[in-house]
Amino acid sequence: MARYSLHAIGSDRPGIVARVTGVLAELGCNLEDSRMSILYGQFAITLIVEADDALGLHAIDEAFALVRSEFSLTVVLHPLPETLVPMVVAENVMVSVHGADRPGERAAGLWHLPDRQRSQARRDLGSVQARKRTAAS
Helix, strand or coil: CEEEEEEEEEECCCCHHHHHHHHHHHCCCEEEEEEEEEECCEEEEEEEEEECCCCHHHHHHHHCHHHHHHHCCEEEEEECCCCCCCCCHHHCCCCCCCCCCCCCHHHHHHHHCCHHHHHHHHHHHHHHHHHHHHHHC
16 A cells, blocks of 8 residues: 655635545545644645555546646645654644743743653754744844
């Protein structure tokens, strides 16, 4: 079995998820993981899809022609390497911060995390702050 990442982006409208997953079901594909979000009226979906090797990327891509035109979606497929190892969800941590953005506020909340996760979070925050500084330049 081959695995692909499928990314679809377009204006949010009812029925997008049903049509995208319907095409995959018709092809006999299996959904292994998914993420969806709406940002400023734009719908984005990322799926990890398992498909029969005989089907191939080109056939899957062609099957989305009608969905692309019907919903004005950009649909992109990428093959995933066979050696890709799924992440272990139990070791992931998500931190949500709500409220006004104030310097140092996120970093101050990191003391709640275990040492290993706190170190990773600091590295992640550092790269975000560096990108902000670069963008502001």
